[in-house]
Amino acid sequence: MAEAKKVREDALAVPRRRFEKVNEIIARHGKSASALIPILQEVQEEYRYLPEEILTYVAMVMDLPPSTVYGVATFYVQFSLEPKGKYVIKICDGTACHVRGSDPVKEAIRKRVGLKNEKHTTDDLRFTVETVSCLGACGLAPVVMINDQIYGQMTPDAINVILDKILEEEGDVK
Amino acid sequence: MMTVTANSVFIDNQPVELNGEVNLLTLVRKVGVELPTFCYHSELSIYGACRMCVVEIEGRGIVAACSTPPTPGMRILTNSPRVQRVRRTVLELLLANHERECTTCEKNGNCKLQDLANRFGVRKIRFGERDMKLPIDDSSASIVRDPNKCILCGDCVRMCSEVQGIGILNFANRGSKVQVTPAFNKKMAEVECVNCGQCSAVCPTGALVVKSQVNQAWKALADPSKVVVAQVAPAVRVALGEEFGMEAGQIVTGKVVGALKRLGFDKVFDTCIAADLTIMEETTELIERLEKGIEGPLFTSCCPAWVKYAEHNGSNLLKNLSTCRSPQQMFGSLVKRYWAKELGKEPKDIYVISIMPCTAKKFEAARPEFTVDGVPDVDLVLTTQELSQMIRESGLDFAAVDPDSFDMPFGFTTGAGVIFGASGGVAEAALRAAYEMVTGEVLEQVNFESIRGFAGLKEATVNLNGKEVKVAVVHGLGNAKELLNKLNSGEAKYDFVEVMACPGGCISGAGQPQAVDMNTKKARARGIYHADKLSQLRKSQDNPVVAKFYEKWLQRPNSHEAHETLHTSYSTRARITGEDIELLNSDREHKVDLAVCLGTCCYTKGSYDTLQEFIRQAERNGIKEQLNLHATFCLEGCENSPSVRVNDQIYGGITAERVGTFIQEKVLPELERNKE
Numbered sequence: 001m002a003e004a005k006k007v008r009e010d011a012l013a014v015p016r017r018r019f020e021k022v023n024e025i026i027a028r029h030g031k032s033a034s035a036l037i038p039i040l041q042e043v044q045e046e047y048r049y050l051p052e053e054i055l056t057y058v059a060m061v062m063d064l065p066p067s068t069v070y071g072v073a074t075f076y077v078q079f080s081l082e083p084k085g086k087y088v089i090k091i092c093d094g095t096a097c098h099v100r101g102s103d104p105v106k107e108a109i110r111k112r113v114g115l116k117n118e119k120h121t122t123d124d125l126r127f128t129v130e131t132v133s134c135l136g137a138c139g140l141a142p143v144v145m146i147n148d149q150i151y152g153q154m155t156p157d158a159i160n161v162i163l164d165k166i167l168e169e170e171g172d173v174k
Numbered sequence: 175m176m177t178v179t180a181n182s183v184f185i186d187n188q189p190v191e192l193n194g195e196v197n198l199l200t201l202v203r204k205v206g207v208e209l210p211t212f213c214y215h216s217e218l219s220i221y222g223a224c225r226m227c228v229v230e231i232e233g234r235g236i237v238a239a240c241s242t243p244p245t246p247g248m249r250i251l252t253n254s255p256r257v258q259r260v261r262r263t264v265l266e267l268l269l270a271n272h273e274r275e276c277t278t279c280e281k282n283g284n285c286k287l288q289d290l291a292n293r294f295g296v297r298k299i300r301f302g303e304r305d306m307k308l309p310i311d312d313s314s315a316s317i318v319r320d321p322n323k324c325i326l327c328g329d330c331v332r333m334c335s336e337v338q339g340i341g342i343l344n345f346a347n348r349g350s351k352v353q354v355t356p357a358f359n360k361k362m363a364e365v366e367c368v369n370c371g372q373c374s375a376v377c378p379t380g381a382l383v384v385k386s387q388v389n390q391a392w393k394a395l396a397d398p399s400k401v402v403v404a405q406v407a408p409a410v411r412v413a414l415g416e417e418f419g420m421e422a423g424q425i426v427t428g429k430v431v432g433a434l435k436r437l438g439f440d441k442v443f444d445t446c447i448a449a450d451l452t453i454m455e456e457t458t459e460l461i462e463r464l465e466k467g468i469e470g471p472l473f474t475s476c477c478p479a480w481v482k483y484a485e486h487n488g489s490n491l492l493k494n495l496s497t498c499r500s501p502q503q504m505f506g507s508l509v510k511r512y513w514a515k516e517l518g519k520e521p522k523d524i525y526v527i528s529i530m531p532c533t534a535k536k537f538e539a540a541r542p543e544f545t546v547d548g549v550p551d552v553d554l555v556l557t558t559q560e561l562s563q564m565i566r567e568s569g570l571d572f573a574a575v576d577p578d579s580f581d582m583p584f585g586f587t588t589g590a591g592v593i594f595g596a597s598g599g600v601a602e603a604a605l606r607a608a609y610e611m612v613t614g615e616v617l618e619q620v621n622f623e624s625i626r627g628f629a630g631l632k633e634a635t636v637n638l639n640g641k642e643v644k645v646a647v648v649h650g651l652g653n654a655k656e657l658l659n660k661l662n663s664g665e666a667k668y669d670f671v672e673v674m675a676c677p678g679g680c681i682s683g684a685g686q687p688q689a690v691d692m693n694t695k696k697a698r699a700r701g702i703y704h705a706d707k708l709s710q711l712r713k714s715q716d717n718p719v720v721a722k723f724y725e726k727w728l729q730r731p732n733s734h735e736a737h738e739t740l741h742t743s744y745s746t747r748a749r750i751t752g753e754d755i756e757l758l759n760s761d762r763e764h765k766v767d768l769a770v771c772l773g774t775c776c777y778t779k780g781s782y783d784t785l786q787e788f789i790r791q792a793e794r795n796g797i798k799e800q801l802n803l804h805a806t807f808c809l810e811g812c813e814n815s816p817s818v819r820v821n822d823q824i825y826g827g828i829t830a831e832r833v834g835t836f837i838q839e840k841v842l843p844e845l846e847r848n849k850e
Contacts, residue, residue, distance in 0.1 A: 052358050053772075053805075059357075060749070065341030066357035066365070074346045081358075 021046050022054060023061075031062045036072055040079060049080045077132075085121050085128035087166060089113075090145040094134035097142040101155070105142055106131065108156035112163045126170065183248040192246060198239035199227050207252050210261070210290050212268075212378045213327035214240045216692065217677065218336055224327045225264045226290065230254045262294055270301035272379065273322040279380040280318070284688065286378035287325060308353070313363035315540050316385055316533035316684075317374055324354055324381035330373035337677060339652030340483070342367045354381075366486045366749040368651070370479035370675040371533030371684025384533050384685055388560050388567075391527055394553070395438040400525040401517070403441040404434045405505045405584070408449065408595030409531035409680035410558045412701030416687040416694070417562035418572040423697030425705050428577025430529070433565050435578055443584035445528070446591030448501035448508070449603070451723065452476060453590060453714035455740055456498045456600075457607040458731035460670055464641065470494045471646070471661065471668040474600050475742075476501060478538035479675035483651055485747040491658070497741040501594065502528050502535055503544050504740045505584065506551030511739055512727045513583070521549045528555045531595070531683030534675070543742055557685025583719055589620075589706030590714040596702045597649035597679030598625035598632055601672035605636055605645065606713045612638040620712045626703065628678055628696070631657060633668075649674040748808030758789070758803035764848040766841055767802045769819040770828075771809040781816035783830035791837050800845055820844055 025042045029035035039058060044050050050073050059066040073079045091097075091106045106129070110116075113127040121128040137143045140152025144159060151162060178189045185205055195201040197220065202209050212224035222241035229239045232249035236256065244250075251257060269291060276282055304322075311319040328345065331354060335341035342356050342365045356365040374382040394402050411427040420426065434442045460472050475481055475496040484491045499507065505528075510521035517524075528535060532555075538544070539552040556564070565572055579585065590606055593599030602622045609617045625632040625647045632647040646668045648654045654673045660666035676682045681698035682689065689695055711717060728736045770776075770785045785805055792798040811817035814826025820840050828836055 056357070065335065065344065066749075067341055067344035067346075067355070068335075070357040071344040071346050075348045 022057060026058065026061055033062070033064060033068075036062065036064070036069065037076075040069075040073060044079060049083045051083075052081065055081075080128075082121055083125055085126050087126060087146055088128045088130070090130055090132045090135065092133075092135040092137070092141070092143040092145070093131045094138065094141075096138035097134075100141040102131075102142040104156050105144060105154045105159055108159055109144070109163065112160055181246050183244050183246065183250060185250045186252055187249075192244055195244055198229060198237075198242045198244050198250060201244050202229065202239055202250065202252055209239055209252065210293070211240060212286060212290075212325060213329055215329060215333075215376060218329065218332040218376075221328050221332065224268070224325070226261065228257055228260050228264070230257050236260050262296065265291060265294055265296055266299050266301060268325045269296065269299050271304050272325055273307075273320070274303075279323070280383040280386060281380035285380060311361050312385065313361035314367060314369060314385070315363070315537040316369040316371055317362055317367070318383050318385050319362060320381055320383075321353055321355070322381075323379045325379055326352060326354065327378060328354070329376040329378065330354060330382055333372045333376050337650050337652050338368075338370060338372060338675070339650075339655040340366060340368065343373060366483075366747075368479040368482040368486075368675060369534035369537040370651070372676060373684075374533070375682075375684040375686075375688060384557055384559060385536065386560055386563070387536070387554055387556060388563055390554055391556055391560075391564065394525045394527065397525075399523065401440050401519060401523060402438070402525045402527060403443060403509065404439045404527050404529055405443045405445045405448070405502065405552075406430055406434070406529045406580075407445045407502070407531055407535075407680065408592045408599075408702065408705075409683060409686065409698070410529050410561070411705070412595065412681065412698045413531065413686045414558050414562060415572075417559070418565075420573070421697065422689070422694040423699075423701030423704075425701055427705070428579065429572060429575045430561075431580055432575040432578040433570055433572060434529070434561075436570055436575065437564060437568055439527070441581045442578070443505070443509075444580045444587050444591075445501050445505055446587035446594065447584050447717065447719060448505035449476075449591035449594040449600075450588055450714035450717045450720045451504050451508075451740065452498055452501050452594075453600075453603045453607050454720060454724075454731045455504075455736060456496050457604045457611060457714075459496055459498065460604065460608060461611060462732070464638070464643065464669060471671045472496055474670075474672045475499070476594065476600055477534070477674050477676075477680075478532070479534040480651065480654065480673045481744065482534070482537070482747070483654070483675065485744055486749050487658075492744045492746065495744060497737075497743065499544075499740055499742050500535075500538060501591075502530065502555075503538065503551055503742070506539070506544065507739050508723070508727070509584070510546065510549065510551050521546065525553045526551065528552050529558065529561050530555050531558050531680045531686045532676075533557060533684045535685075557683075559685055559687060562687070583722070586717065586719045587709070588714055588717050589709035589712035591717075592705045592709065593702055595680045596626070596699045597674050597677075598622075598627070598647045598672065599679065599702070600674075601625050601634070601645050601647050601670065603714055604670065604672075605634065607715050608638060608643070609636060610713065610715060617713070625672075626699075628692070628699075643670065644668045645670045645672070647672045649679050650677040651675050746810055746812040748810055758792070758798060758801045760800050760802050762800050764845060765800045765802055766797075766844045766848065767804075767819075767821050768841065769804040769806040769809065771811070771815065771817040771819075772805045776809075776812075776815040776817055779815045780829060784816050784818065784828055784833060787830040787833040788837075791833050795837055795842070797837075797841070797845065801841075 025039055029039050055069050056066050059069040089109055091102055093102050109129055113122055115129055120130055135143050135145055142154050144151045144154050181192050182189045185202055190205055199209055209227045211227040213221045220241050222238045225238055227239040228236050230236055230251040276288055308321040331343050334343050343354055346353055346355050371384060374384055394400055411425055411430055412423050414430055415424045415426040416422050431442045463472055473495045475498050484495050506526050509526055514521050514524050536555040539555045544551045590603035593602055602625055605622055606617055606620050622634050624634045630653045634645045636643050648657050678695045682695050724730055770781055772781055792801050809817040809819055809824050811824050811826050816828055818825050818828040
């Protein structure tokens, strides 16, 4: 728990460099409403998610109602209003992956990282597990992507081996 | 029979000549076919979301009439079997997503969805019901939002952003999860909603309704220990009749008074007399400003939605906002402060109920500055709609109610007080007063036609003893926002600006009977000006009872006593409540809560440096472990930023250089105190 708090503090330790970054991003794109999506993309890249305070800030600076910015941010799947984990695990659930058993793989991952109910991100902000519609690697179905790395032809056993390795690197041997 | 020309279309096989119509909907309605729609409003942009206005075009199939322009030769069918089928399916799909607890709904009997389901004979819904129930938001003083009843037509979204220029509501999420909601799923009371209620005025269902306080009114009326008095706003008298089958704009003042008495009110008074009083105070304020040459126009302050808007939008504006309370609050103040005493009663024994066209008045009455020693000046605000509910509940036949007249002393009014109900009325009444006050001459022609009506911006220039005084009138906060921009850029310059939040003024308030078209609103405005014309006296300064109030209670306009009783002050408000960003979190027993504001004003004045400095200095002083340090969004101390809060105390002007001394003087002693 203490560690979870630490991770959260690190993720949220705003100080100025980061807010300055928002100003810089907005300055680069201009304040017209059509620049909102690219701005949000870059903000998300910077913070790993779209914190509410920063969305409000973006709205005020761009002279848009915060509700509009919120609407855009919740419409697109690429945006997340929740802090994402250090490891973002995307399970492809496109047709090819689905028929070759992406579901059991997803369940195996969720179980291994300890996610229950509707949650996508673990409390310690280490893992985010989400389903995507197609990663464009149908030949390797079912496919899992962890951060920038692609893993093909996954099974519950195979993904557990990969996750074990990550957890080991994290110093969490079980 | 119409002849067919090259410019004709055929509607249900009848030739119709095109005459510049921009969409099929208006064209079809022109020939007497009432196409159903939820999302089409002439004053809002075309959205094409509800799909109720479908028609069949030969060779093109089914289209939405609202978003299809007519072209010559088009053959349009408005009621073909295909149209009927599609329309009914659309309606069924809307109903499938809609909570169908009609009998207990606030909108029961007054709901467009219910109305159309009935009109199209929907008796069965082939689709299942939505099983998820979303929470109801009743945080606002004025509006209740029930997302389970929302059909996603977007009327409220466009009303708030296009007409009011605020945009607190918008669509969020996508697909089956779409919702209309304030930003971040916050409650209405947590965002910059000004309580104008125009969203509820266009909502076709019970998703956005006026908060009903009818039960509280019944309770007060049944309490023998209370003297229950009513005050009736000007706009009510030209609209209440609509609820009982009378024409819009018909003046039913006498019947309103009669009905209120029959409902059990001890006294029925007229808010218009407080409007006359407002004119005396506000015009004096205006003249004083003109004499002193104070920069910037004086803005009216009668409209509570506008006042809240101003509070959200910066301290610059607030210094030009008239300090006059609204007529509703002036009335409440006079009654509780002076009249109660004359009656030998305590203020708490008098229960003031306002009958208002307005939803924001509910919020205004609940403002803490209008409560003295725990007793509010105005105890309860009912809208015109709520009064009609009470009359129906009581079983009174409104049409047959004997007219009665207002009680004294708050019963005698001038035409100037009545026209407060329409956009331009306050400015006109003020001009009628200003002219005579400044020139000392009698104003013969009292009508200022140029500031009447429904144009977005109306102007008048009046010569007061050689000085040209420029007046502007705007209604709808979107128009106000535009004018403010022009004033800020120097493009426009005025001495006096009247702002009403609702389009057309109070006659179009969200508490009025739902007005489907512009004609209703225009008829109400005509009613108001007609009532003015019929008045014996047309100028506030001629009101003998107001003169008496000054003599007895208030001395003279803008006197110290008048200021105490009739004026107020304003403070800036955050535009949105935001969760704090926690930077340091102490689990010690003895700790201090320290928040640094990063709101817009504070941020630009360097509150970041302040924040950084706090972290650095906390370390140096060895108190880092004893601090709960947050970055917060707005501490509402914008005039004196950067602001810092220590426990519950807010301090202004804490720049980075001052942090060291601030810790010594405020934070360390606070820590010491905690230990004791």
